[in-house]
Amino acid sequence: MADNNKKMVEQITSMDVDFAQWYTDVVKKAELMDYSSVKGCMIFRPYGYAIWENIQKDLDARFKALGHENVYMPMFIPESLLQREKDHVEGFAPECAWVTIGGENQLSEKLCVRPTSETLFCEHFKNVIHSYRDLPKLYNQWCSVVRWEKTTRPFLRTSEFLWQEGHTMHATAEEARAETRRMLKVYEDFYLESLAIPAITGQKTEKEKFAGAEETYTIEPMMHNGVALQGGTSHYFGDGFAKAFDITYTDADNTVKYPHQTSWGVSTRSIGAIIMTHGDDNGLILPPAIAPIQVVIIPAAQHKPGVLEKATEVKDRLSKYRVKLDDSDQSAGWKFSQYEMKGVPVRLEIGPRDIENNACVLVSRVTREKKFISLDNLEAEVEAMLRQVHDELVDRAAKNLAAKTYEAHNFEEFTDIAEHKPGYIKAMWCGSVECEDKIKDVTGGVKSRCIPFGMEPIDTVCACCGKPAKKLVVWGRQY
Amino acid sequence: MADNNKKMVEQITSMDVDFAQWYTDVVKKAELMDYSSVKGCMIFRPYGYAIWENIQKDLDARFKALGHENVYMPMFIPESLLQREKDHVEGFAPECAWVTIGGENQLSEKLCVRPTSETLFCEHFKNVIHSYRDLPKLYNQWCSVVRWEKTTRPFLRTSEFLWQEGHTMHATAEEARAETRRMLKVYEDFYLESLAIPAITGQKTEKEKFAGAEETYTIEPMMHNGVALQGGTSHYFGDGFAKAFDITYTDADNTVKYPHQTSWGVSTRSIGAIIMTHGDDNGLILPPAIAPIQVVIIPAAQHKPGVLEKATEVKDRLSKYRVKLDDSDQSAGWKFSQYEMKGVPVRLEIGPRDIENNACVLVSRVTREKKFISLDNLEAEVEAMLRQVHDELVDRAAKNLAAKTYEAHNFEEFTDIAEHKPGYIKAMWCGSVECEDKIKDVTGGVKSRCIPFGMEPIDTVCACCGKPAKKLVVWGRQY
Numbered sequence: 001m002a003d004n005n006k007k008m009v010e011q012i013t014s015m016d017v018d019f020a021q022w023y024t025d026v027v028k029k030a031e032l033m034d035y036s037s038v039k040g041c042m043i044f045r046p047y048g049y050a051i052w053e054n055i056q057k058d059l060d061a062r063f064k065a066l067g068h069e070n071v072y073m074p075m076f077i078p079e080s081l082l083q084r085e086k087d088h089v090e091g092f093a094p095e096c097a098w099v100t101i102g103g104e105n106q107l108s109e110k111l112c113v114r115p116t117s118e119t120l121f122c123e124h125f126k127n128v129i130h131s132y133r134d135l136p137k138l139y140n141q142w143c144s145v146v147r148w149e150k151t152t153r154p155f156l157r158t159s160e161f162l163w164q165e166g167h168t169m170h171a172t173a174e175e176a177r178a179e180t181r182r183m184l185k186v187y188e189d190f191y192l193e194s195l196a197i198p199a200i201t202g203q204k205t206e207k208e209k210f211a212g213a214e215e216t217y218t219i220e221p222m223m224h225n226g227v228a229l230q231g232g233t234s235h236y237f238g239d240g241f242a243k244a245f246d247i248t249y250t251d252a253d254n255t256v257k258y259p260h261q262t263s264w265g266v267s268t269r270s271i272g273a274i275i276m277t278h279g280d281d282n283g284l285i286l287p288p289a290i291a292p293i294q295v296v297i298i299p300a301a302q303h304k305p306g307v308l309e310k311a312t313e314v315k316d317r318l319s320k321y322r323v324k325l326d327d328s329d330q331s332a333g334w335k336f337s338q339y340e341m342k343g344v345p346v347r348l349e350i351g352p353r354d355i356e357n358n359a360c361v362l363v364s365r366v367t368r369e370k371k372f373i374s375l376d377n378l379e380a381e382v383e384a385m386l387r388q389v390h391d392e393l394v395d396r397a398a399k400n401l402a403a404k405t406y407e408a409h410n411f412e413e414f415t416d417i418a419e420h421k422p423g424y425i426k427a428m429w430c431g432s433v434e435c436e437d438k439i440k441d442v443t444g445g446v447k448s449r450c451i452p453f454g455m456e457p458i459d460t461v462c463a464c465c466g467k468p469a470k471k472l473v474v475w476g477r478q479y
Numbered sequence: 480m481a482d483n484n485k486k487m488v489e490q491i492t493s494m495d496v497d498f499a500q501w502y503t504d505v506v507k508k509a510e511l512m513d514y515s516s517v518k519g520c521m522i523f524r525p526y527g528y529a530i531w532e533n534i535q536k537d538l539d540a541r542f543k544a545l546g547h548e549n550v551y552m553p554m555f556i557p558e559s560l561l562q563r564e565k566d567h568v569e570g571f572a573p574e575c576a577w578v579t580i581g582g583e584n585q586l587s588e589k590l591c592v593r594p595t596s597e598t599l600f601c602e603h604f605k606n607v608i609h610s611y612r613d614l615p616k617l618y619n620q621w622c623s624v625v626r627w628e629k630t631t632r633p634f635l636r637t638s639e640f641l642w643q644e645g646h647t648m649h650a651t652a653e654e655a656r657a658e659t660r661r662m663l664k665v666y667e668d669f670y671l672e673s674l675a676i677p678a679i680t681g682q683k684t685e686k687e688k689f690a691g692a693e694e695t696y697t698i699e700p701m702m703h704n705g706v707a708l709q710g711g712t713s714h715y716f717g718d719g720f721a722k723a724f725d726i727t728y729t730d731a732d733n734t735v736k737y738p739h740q741t742s743w744g745v746s747t748r749s750i751g752a753i754i755m756t757h758g759d760d761n762g763l764i765l766p767p768a769i770a771p772i773q774v775v776i777i778p779a780a781q782h783k784p785g786v787l788e789k790a791t792e793v794k795d796r797l798s799k800y801r802v803k804l805d806d807s808d809q810s811a812g813w814k815f816s817q818y819e820m821k822g823v824p825v826r827l828e829i830g831p832r833d834i835e836n837n838a839c840v841l842v843s844r845v846t847r848e849k850k851f852i853s854l855d856n857l858e859a860e861v862e863a864m865l866r867q868v869h870d871e872l873v874d875r876a877a878k879n880l881a882a883k884t885y886e887a888h889n890f891e892e893f894t895d896i897a898e899h900k901p902g903y904i905k906a907m908w909c910g911s912v913e914c915e916d917k918i919k920d921v922t923g924g925v926k927s928r929c930i931p932f933g934m935e936p937i938d939t940v941c942a943c944c945g946k947p948a949k950k951l952v953v954w955g956r957q958y
Contacts, residue, residue: 034606036599037560038590041553043603046618049549070528074520075554075592075623075639076576081516097555098580099592102638103627104573111517113554113578113592120515124522127513139525143623144554148582159581160554 014281019225027154030284030342040149040159050292058194062186068138073120076111081119085244091211095147113146121167122245132171132251140166155272156479163267169259176260180236183264184217187232196287196393197221197277200474202450207433214238220449223276226404226422228449228476231273234264277397284343285365288386296339297325300351310355345389366392408463418443424476428469430462449474493760498704506633509763509821519628519638529771537673541665547617552599555590560598564723570690574626592625600646601724611650611730619645634751635958642746648738655739659715662743663696666711675766675872676700676756679953681929686912693717699928702755705883705901707928707955710752713743756876763822764844767865775818776804779830789834824868845871887942897922903955907948909941928953
């Protein structure tokens with residue numbers, strides 16, 4: 001058993017040796033995805049897609065509870081439609097995939113495979129918004145989008161990815177701004193409550209905001225290695241698109257006005273965040289809320305009379321959870337490694353001696369601690385351990401975030417941290433793009449993550465240029 | 480109130496006057512979809528998409544109960560991959576949309592936007608199938624596909640549509656054949672139990688089968704006007720694709736074998752089937768199982784004290800159903816028409832006098848019959864009326880199918896029915912493509928729907944050529 005166990009584990013590179021290789025190993029060995037012959041596109045295998053389905057169910061319920069409705073827009077955008085908003089097309093045109101032939105004929109106008117759908121939503125909004133009674137429109141869509149990529153990293157950087165994109169229209173700027181912040185809060189709650197990932201949230205700088213937006217808000221979880229992953233964004237557009245698409249409504253006072261717009265999205269990158277925030281050298285660790293298997297039952301000496309019957313009885317008692325009973329003829333050691341690799345939060349072991357004692361063993365995937373419990377308390381103990389796994393994941397991630405967040409008061413401190421200490425850097429900023437550019441160039445890639453909410457200024461001058469500081473910014477490298 | 484009611488209804492063309500226009504009117508007025516500037520593509524509005532979400536939930540549960548797992552494949556297929564199976568590419572290449580430019584560069588190989596995903600699944604199957612222990616693979620995917628169309632009809636004929644495509648691999652031909660038939664049965668059950676649509680099922684002729692398949696099975700519901708709509712298909716591929724893609728497995732006896740394959744799909748055309756099977760001159764009629772709103776509560780004199788409180792109490796008691804309480808300031812008449820148009824199965828009216836009597840009124844969307852019930856029996860009465868609506872829809876559709884199915888014993892009878900009686904024609908067939916072609920040409924579009932299951936031969940000679948007959952075939956025009 002020990003040998004088998006060791007063998008499975010040896011298949012993954014240690015995260016301390018090579019984090020990127022560890023990531024790729026986990027993604028492959030946990031059977032989350034497979035590569036395809038289509039450049040930049042990947043295949044979601046059943047276990048990987050099941051995680052996405054759970055994420056979808058969770059987020060979708062949060063959206064609908066706030067009154068959002070799902071719709072579906074075409075996957076193609078005619079070139080002329082994409083060009084209607086100037087900043088938007090400049091941002092996206094370079095990474096578009098273009099359909100130029102349809103049904104054996106050259107198209108008179110080429111079609112972009114949607115990289116995002118603001119333009120399509122606006123075209124539709126023009127048809128369905130006429131009066132203040134038609135507002136707000138709170139729409140969301142689940143779909144795949146395409147942004148041409150030179151390199152491929154599973155879940156993190158792929159030409160096609162899956163996401164949700166919310167698009168809303170409001171009578172006033174205030175309402176739209178409130179929606180932008182409300183949806184960022186939904187993402188923050190989702191990351192913390194469902195993915196067990198605490199994160200910094202805040203506003204993007206002008207340089208880093210979304211193409212066409214007035215304001216972009218972001219959630220920026222830190223991966224185990226100190227690198228940021230943009231976990232979700234929420235944009236306030238003002239009435240820019242409404243003007244470009246000539247969308248107006250007649251208000252209660254009979255004046256004609258432009259509505260105000262938002263959009264917000266979370267993608268399958270969130271699966272990358274789960275892997276890199278929680279995983280360890282034994283593989284994946286999945287937060288219970290989105291784990292396809294929350295409890296795996298592994299019977300010992302399952303050929304002995306009564307063992308499988310009891311294991312099945314235990315499974316039935318846990319029917320409110322996603323439970324798998326593995327009664328295959330693989331060794332117990334192989335199974336232990338397999339479900340550790342797959343990140344199942346709780347393992348339940350049960351054998352003849354346990355059954356004699358009306359007991360079983362629970363093992364936490366996070367701490368690997370074994371707990372001997374009476375079957376009388378089965379449901380309560382499983383519930384408690386699932387909660388404990390969630391809480392420990394949050395706690396570990398919060399400690400990692402705190403431990404790898406540094407303060408820099410001048411450029412020397414900044415570059416020293418950037419060179420030697422992977423993580424986030426809190427530093428004051430004068431507000432100029434020049435300082436953002438300089439920091440990025442000198443450090444080889446450190447960028448402003450966001451102007452964070454709820455953090456106090458730590459100095460009065462810009463850590464880059466020494467001029468008076470306007471904002472505290474959290475800086476870091478990113479996936 | 481009567482005036483308002485009339486006005487709403489007048490917005491739809493009567494189905495007897497112009498069935499095609501009636502269909503378009505219903506689709507628009509019930510707010511199921513909107514057109515977009517993208518040729519052949521349509522927008523699913525919230526109400527239309529909610530129907531699709533309910534269909535997805537229903538079918539997905541049926542698939543998963545049988546052990547199928549969801550995956551997600553890339554949306555692009557390189558030209559060389561599509562060409563691997565000869566019949567398949569011949570069938571689909573003429574209707575492909577091709578991406579030729581990615582990220583501002585001409586691609587060295589053009590990419591087809593998937594019209595169906597057999598080739599992508601096969602490429603992946605080759606990576607994950609090695610041993611008999613890896614079989615069966617029971618996969619399904621929910622996605623959008625593109626087949627270039629010259630004409631657009633909402634839900635029926637669009638360049639992009641949404642669907643599920645199941646793809647399975649099995650150790651033996653018998654197992655794969657059984658899966659093909661099992662999934663057709665799932666579709667048959669789904670159409671009857673959830674969409675309230677009885678239908679003819681059977682096997683497609685050689686001429687009508689899927690490109691690359693050995694056998695295609697189909698479910699063929701009849702629309703109200705007698706025209707067929709292919710409701711779902713299930714294909715048996717044998718080992719043709721396995722050979723083309725070099726997919727093999729080592730069996731328990733250590734010999735290397737090709738696995739056997741199936742695929743099966745249902746699309747958003749099923750929404751077209753719902754509309755055209757059940758709808759009437761007042762609009763949509765939705766089967767309760769997939770209706771986004773199952774019960775609409777319309778309070779009368781809602782400004783009077785206690786009315787809205789009571790209506791809300793009633794709504795809360797019906798929380799196991801999808802219930803909408805419309806307390807907007809529109810007139811009751813407007814609301815009646817609106818929710819009739821939207822096909823809500825049961826309307827619940829409640830006003831001051833009802834409340835005094837501890838009563839309310841239920842109205843069936845099918846019969847428009849009013850039922851005065853005591854609030855003491857609320858839950859049971861609502862449940863009963865929803866069941867009754869379902870049963871009546873099934874009954875009406877079954878009667879329409881029976882009434883519009885004719886028998887033809889010779890060519891004269893056949894062409895006479897084809898010209899004068901919209902519906903299905905049962906007629907014997909010699910098995911030749913020539914007779915299928917002749918029938919199609921002479922009648923201007925009547926095609927073989929299927930060789931039906933469970934029907935007895937009605938003659939011994941082909942109704943077209945008079946030669947000895949091999950099979951009974953159901954013929955008809957189709958959407």
